Amino acid sequence: MVPMACVFGQSLEFISESLKMSRHDAIITGAALTPYNRRKDGTGFRDWSTDAFFDALAMAEIAVSDIDALFVASESDFFSMQLNPASVLATELGMTGVSATRCEGGGASGQLAVHAAVNAVRSGSARHVAVIGVDPSASSLSGDAVRALYGFSFDVWTDGFTGATSSALYALSYQAFAQPYGTTDDDLTRITLQTRSHAQKNPGAHLPLDSTAQDIANSPMIASPYRRLHCSPLSDGAAALIISGQAYLPQTRRSAPRVGGIGAATDHMHLGARPAPGDFVAKSVSMQRACAQAGITSDAIGLAEIYDPYAGAALQGLVALGLSDDPARDLRSGVFGPMGRCPVNLSGGLMGQGAPVGATGVGQTATMAMLLEGRYHPDLQPHTLPRYGVADTHGGLCTTAAVTILERGAGA
Amino acid sequence: MQYKLTLDYTLAPGWMRPYVDGLKTGQALARHCTACKETSFPPMRVCRCGDTQLDWVVLSGRAQVLFRTEGIDGAFALVQFDGADTRSVVSLDRFMPNTHHGHLAPSTGDVPRLCLHPITEAEPT
Numbered sequence: 006m007v008p009m010a011c012v013f014g015q016s017l018e019f020i021s022e023s024l025k026m027s028r029h030d031a032i033i034t035g036a037a038l039t040p041y042n043r044r045k046d047g048t049g050f051r052d053w054s055t056d057a058f059f060d061a062l063a064m065a066e067i068a069v070s071d072i073d074a075l076f077v078a079s080e081s082d083f084f085s086m087q088l089n090p091a092s093v094l095a096t097e098l099g100m101t102g103v104s105a106t107r108c109e110g111g112g113a114s115g116q117l118a119v120h121a122a123v124n125a126v127r128s129g130s131a132r133h134v135a136v137i138g139v140d141p142s143a144s145s146l147s148g149d150a151v152r153a154l155y156g157f158s159f160d161v162w163t164d165g166f167t168g169a170t171s172s173a174l175y176a177l178s179y180q181a182f183a184q185p186y187g188t189t190d191d192d193l194t195r196i197t198l199q200t201r202s203h204a205q206k207n208p209g210a211h212l213p214l215d216s217t218a219q220d221i222a223n224s225p226m227i228a229s230p231y232r233r234l235h236c237s238p239l240s241d242g243a244a245a246l247i248i249s250g251q252a253y254l255p256q257t258r259r260s261a262p263r264v265g266g267i268g269a270a271t272d273h274m275h276l277g278a279r280p281a282p283g284d285f286v287a288k289s290v291s292m293q294r295a296c297a298q299a300g301i302t303s304d305a306i307g308l309a310e311i312y313d314p315y316a317g318a319a320l321q322g323l324v325a326l327g328l329s330d331d332p333a334r335d336l337r338s339g340v341f342g343p344m345g346r347c348p349v350n351l352s353g354g355l356m357g358q359g360a361p362v363g364a365t366g367v368g369q370t371a372t373m374a375m376l377l378e379g380r381y382h383p384d385l386q387p388h389t390l391p392r393y394g395v396a397d398t399h400g401g402l403c404t405t406a407a408v409t410i411l412e413r414g415a416g417a
Numbered sequence: 418m419q420y421k422l423t424l425d426y427t428l429a430p431g432w433m434r435p436y437v438d439g440l441k442t443g444q445a446l447a448r449h450c451t452a453c454k455e456t457s458f459p460p461m462r463v464c465r466c467g468d469t470q471l472d473w474v475v476l477s478g479r480a481q482v483l484f485r486t487e488g489i490d491g492a493f494a495l496v497q498f499d500g501a502d503t504r505s506v507v508s509l510d511r512f513m514p515n516t517h518h519g520h521l522a523p524s525t526g527d528v529p530r531l532c533l534h535p536i537t538e539a540e541p542t
């Protein structure tokens with residue numbers, strides 16, 4: 006894994022010890038996503054949240070009155086025009102009175118909400134917790150307005166003063182990565198085609214494009230080397246999870262996956278302060294922390310949902326998570342394909358499935374939970390279930406990273 | 418339903434004022450750590466070594482381009498300013514493909530900008 010010269014926060018020894026103090030294992034009893042797309046049907050974030058929540062609740066086989074706490078991930082009030090969306094959704098879902106908290110960490114908001122919920126269950130302060138991620142990132146504002154808002158994902162007083170877009174900053178970081186790892190434009194094409202081919206089998210995907218390498222090469226240059234087809238779309242949508250304490254697990258949900266480990270970390274806010282600007286160090290540290298909780302190393306991971314707002318970010322993520330030390334070689338040999346040792350982004354990832362920001366991390370963990378229980382879309386569901394899968398999310402230019410490792414349930 | 422929102426912000430630079438004021442005139446004000454001697458630009462309040470005793474220093478403003486990106490979104494680069502140990506993201510103004518050095522430009526407009534103008538004289542080899 007990528008080393009970090011100076012890591013603040015929890016040591017791996019502390020993590021191993023502290024887990025012994027938690028009262029309950031956290032189990033993903035319910036998981037659901039709405040389709041991700043650009044809504045033109047007059048529905049809004051309340052509707053999508055309700056759809057995802059009640060689908061997850063039905064899977065968990067519990068009632069609304071069983072929920073002790075609600076965590077809502079939503080990146081920006083400017084998308085929804087709603088401050089305090091957690092309280093709004095508590096009322097909307099018929100659980101007024103419940104403890105409701107909004108979680109925000111840029112693109113990592115959804116996974117940070119998952120972590121808050123897991124900690125509530127592990128501490129014993131809640132029996133069942135609902136997590137909802139939602140954002141109207143596509144339909145409520147123009148693309149230019151959303152891109153302007155995304156500019157605030159970076160330190161406004163340093164990188165923000167350049168006027169650089171998210172695409173430009175990611176492009177610079179990727180170039181710094183491509184140099185030592187020897188990845189080429191062909192590798193960007195390969196991961197793009199692979200990810201979007203998965204999206205074609207996901208009925209809820211925003212961009213199930215049947216594009217060719219030539220289509221990618223012909224698409225407009227956004228920020229070299231990134232062309233339009235190397236980028237994820239802005240989407241509308243919601244995702245929901247029900248996370249339950251082991252002691253409160255319904256008898257019929259013994260096959261539900263367990264949260265093996267969670268880990269989160271931050272990196273220097275401005276790109277130039279990072280000793281190796283192509284390395285996603287916060288992701289590496291998050292993964293090490295999650296692995297320490299789970300008592301595993303990264304080579305035990307057999308499925309991964311990786312945060313890929315751009316094609317190159319997927320390659321950077323594979324290295325940072327310790328899933329590859331030569332992503333170009335492993336990509337070419339099919340390691341990360343549907344039949345490979347560790348299938349990556351079977352959902353289509355952000356590039357193919359789409360990215361309603363607050364929903365993204367929740368949706369990645371929901372996808373992993375369904376995959377590990379054998380309940381995912383039939384054309385994408387692996388026949389052999391690995392023991393461990395990882396859902397990986399980050400905000401900014403991997404400034405805030407959050408990783409969740411799930412372990413297959415006993416009965417799955 | 419259409420709804421239009423217009424917002425007028427007043428933003429205060431706080432401890433970063435020397436750096437922000439410097440950008441307006443094209444001066445690169447950096448922070449120099451008295452403990453490890455590292456210089457950061459853009460300036461960091463806490464040095465990467467963890468020390469908080471830092472002084473303001475003025476750099477020449479000359480920088481070398483390390484990585485650059487261009488497209489619909491504009492031209493930007495990760496650069497190394499002379500005298501700085503950290504690197505900086507900047508926008509590039511009228512850079513030719515074979516230009517690898519530039520100078521911090523005075524900001525035009527209301528918001529300070531980290532923008533590099535090309536140095537066109539013969540470049541050192």
Ligand SMILES: [Zn+2]
Pocket residue numbers: 450451452453454455464465466467468
């Ligand atoms: Zn220092």
